[in-house]
Amino acid sequence: MSTTPVGVIGEFTEVNAAVAAAEKLRDAGYRSWDIHTPYPVHGLDKAMGVKRSILSYFSFAGLVGGLSTAVGLQYWTGAVDYKLNIGGKGFFDWQFSVPIDFELSILGTALLTVAGLFHLCRLPTWYNRYQDDESFKKATDDTFVVTIDSEDDRFSADGTQTMLRQLGAANVHLVTATAE
Amino acid sequence: MTVVQEQERLQASLLGEEPVREGLVLGNPSVRDVTARIASIVESKITLKYLATLAVTGGMAAWGLFALYYTFTVGIGAWGLNNPVGWGWDITNFVFWIGIGHAGTLISAILFLFHQKWRTAINRSAEAMTIFAVICALTMVLSHTGRPWLFYWLLPYPNQMQMWVNFRSPLAWDVFAVNTYFTVSALFWFVGLIPDLATLRNYVKSDIAKKVYGVLSLGWTGSTRHWHHYEIGYMILAGISTPLVLSVHSVVSFDFTVGILPGWHTTIFPPYFVAGAIFSGFAMVMTLLIITREVLDLKQFITLKHFDNMNKIILATGMMVGYAYAMEMFIAWYSGSDWERWVFINRAMGDYAWAYWTMVVCNVVSPQVYWFKKARRSIPLMFVISIFVNIGMWFERFTIISTTLHHDFLPASWGYYSPTWVEISILIGTFGIFLSLFLLFAKFVPVIAIAEIKSILPGSQPKHHHTPHS
Known part of the structure; x- marks a missing residue:
């Protein structure tokens, strides 16, 4: 049994901080990441650099x-x-x-x-790599949850967590999966 | 509200964050409060009162289904239809129920496109009402065929007779219009529900409920990348539902206008039917919401402001309907056609005058109280008026159908139509089906669009974003 990193999670409770963080993460060159929000936040997609929907x-x-x-x-x-x-x-x-x-x-x-x-949106997908994480579940309630996947070229377990903390995210932690 | 709060709100409105209006959500709840307040309805225990109400409406539905069973086994002769009145309560009910649905689509689509934020508290229940009303309408139109098990004859499909549907007939158009309306309304409603079902998935405690809401929410995570597609998709659905809602009742009116019978063959019918549909639909939304808000204690979200706005729409559409009644009379006279003139004189003074004047009093006279703000904000009064409008709009369809048919071109075949117990039971039954479905919806589905309410709370949107949004 060994654990592999799946990604890093951080929480924002204030919408302006989440947008500001999105801009910084986008400018830092992250690609495989997302912010999960309880309702559509206007301008957040732009701040994340999401391309126009087809x-x-x-x-x-x-x-x-x-x-x-x-x-x-x-x-x-x-x-x-x-x-x-x-x-x-x-x-x-x-x-x-x-x-x-x-x-x-x-x-x-x-x-x-x-x-x-x-x-x-790849619906239906009845599975998500972060689904058992308590922070992640708050995204449908009142929290803006940043997830940065381990596949991202810029991902490093420690560096990414530090960056998220500097951006003001709370409860930053690494999510791991256990391989048999 | 204190002076300081008032100033802050004014300042916020100048920055374009909040309109200078009375708040749409009372008590300033946090985002978490909204989740808890609405999702807890699903978690709350099923009370005896709820079960008792459901038993009554379920009983009504069962009685109506029995009457339908009776109709199908005995035949359409169980109804009071005769020669010349071949359409009676069945088509009246069909047009009535289809019309009820229109308010839901208007609230969810047209008000969305016009950025009317107040729609967010009521759109979910109004859309649900649309779907249930269309189910009732489909029940009526299928039973009207007499042999509903052959419903597929209405659809163009390759068959052993090598014949096709007659696309020159408005009845064939109706099949397409109503089925499209049902499908699109259901899709629109479900797409709107997905984020809220995900919220419930993460909120509910029991494993079974978690599984059910989990499956239904399709694995929605609230990803911003998904919201981006979602908002565009929702906008497109709203955009196409707007002309759809206008077209459906227009097509329903073609069932009458394309015939050459006096009283039906008029060009005013499509807009007149659409206005009437929105009018009756808003009255039904009103009736249901007054009760729902009281029983589920949703006064925080469904406020007097909402009712005020809806009453204004009822007043406006009521005036349109009144204008149409007057214009029908005028054109009947102006046309110079003896038949047209006679049908309209007969409508107001003939055998069905009682139905005509019930309609006028309920639809044109009663909403006039809404010129006064006090009346628009009085719950008991608006409840009574909403019932009046429901009754009036039912009678409008009844008047249109029966007055034209019961006296046709040949005096020897004139007749009078009155329903039998079977038709009355079926109408009661459709109300039973409608109310039972609404009760189930109010208990197991978020009655208020959680994500949408959250997005209009003060401070829920980023500050640097100044353009107004819905």
């Missing part, structure tokens, strides 16, 4: 998919596969296709937005 591309793909499904379905069934004359109305006209075009565009956008969100 989620809206998923949504747009959903819109295109939904719209073309709607048009294709109504055109093919009505004007190609089974032409049925109902009250002399056209087999396919864009006017009567609008409600379903609209609804399926919305549906496609919503489905792919949620699917994209789950994909980008």
Whole structure:
């Protein structure tokens, strides 16, 4: 049995301190790290240097998919596969296709937005390397929890902890995993 | 509030951190207090009073389900429908319930886009209400088919008859609109719930509850990288729900307007239906929230300020509905069509005049008290008015359907429609289903969006960030 470091955890209770620390960590060149917060903190993503989300591309793909499904379905069934004359109305006209075009565009956008969100956030993942850490659990209550993973090139068990303490984090400690 | 506090608040508002308005959360709770206050509802013991209430609403639901079973085994003849009135309480209830749902989407989507911070205390329960109302609406429309086990005939699927759905019919549009509405509302609600379920996962004590909330929260950790995607996703969902909510009741109104019957074939129907839907939905949110806030003691979060705002919306949409009633009458006269004129005179003075005037009194007259701030902040009064509006909006749909149908073009086939015990039981049943689901929701799901409330607490956002946010 041996223990390997998983990462370092530190707590902030004050939001401005957390943002300031995020900027310092970003500027120090850390890449594999995160701040877990109980609610979305505005500007914290920027302070951490998070790149702009590509989620809206998923949504747009959903819109295109939904719209073309709607048009294709109504055109093919009505004007190609089974032409049925109902009250002399056209087999396919864009006017009567609008409600379903609209609804399926919305549906496609919503489905792919949620699917994209789950994909980008890797949900569901019913496991987290820090999940048993008491500090980490506070992130859904009232604490801003910084985690810096051991995979980070700049990570060093002692150096990273010292840096976090200098930034004002409380309860800084190393999280380890026990390998069999 | 002391002078010093007032000055501090004013200063904060000048810095753009807080609006110069009355606070949305009373008692200045800390972030931890918010978690404890709302999550503790889930942890609290199930009381006898709760079980008794659930038994009553469950009984109503069971009675309604029995009436549905009776309908399906005996046939639609169990209802009071006749020739010429082929649509009765079933479609009335369908339009009523779909309309109820609209307030939830309005609060969660439109008010979100307009950065109305006060929505955060009420959006969760309003969205839940939307989903439950749409479930009731779907129940009604499925039972209206008479053979609900063949519901899939409504969907375009390859079949042995090689036939497809008639996309030129507004009834087919309705299938797509209502199902899209249900799916998108449910997704929106669930996405909003994920962070709060994670909070519950870490808050609850029992192992089973931890597992259940743990699975449902999908492993959400509150990572800032995830919040970044999440906020954009939430914004997109709000953005698409806004036109969706306007479209759904418009499509429902097409069920009437695309027909050429006098009283239905009017261009005012889509906006008139949407305004009416929001009107009735807000009344239902009001009824439910007044009770919820009292029973769960949430006065700290759901304040008179919230009710004041909602009453303003009820007043505004009530006026729109009143305008639509007047305009319908005017256009019937102005059109010069004898049939149109006759239908509207008959609506106000014919066999169903009692229903018409009930509607006008409840929907147009009763909300007028909300011109006065005292009335907008009086809990007993607003409770009564919210019930009035619910009744009035139900009668609006009933009036529209029955007055046009019971006297058609041929006097020989004129008739009168009144419901049987089966239809009355089904309406009671839908209320039972709706209230039971809401009770279960209020006990086991955070009734207030925890993460959202936290994000609007004074001092919860960084100081150097000056742009206003929701």
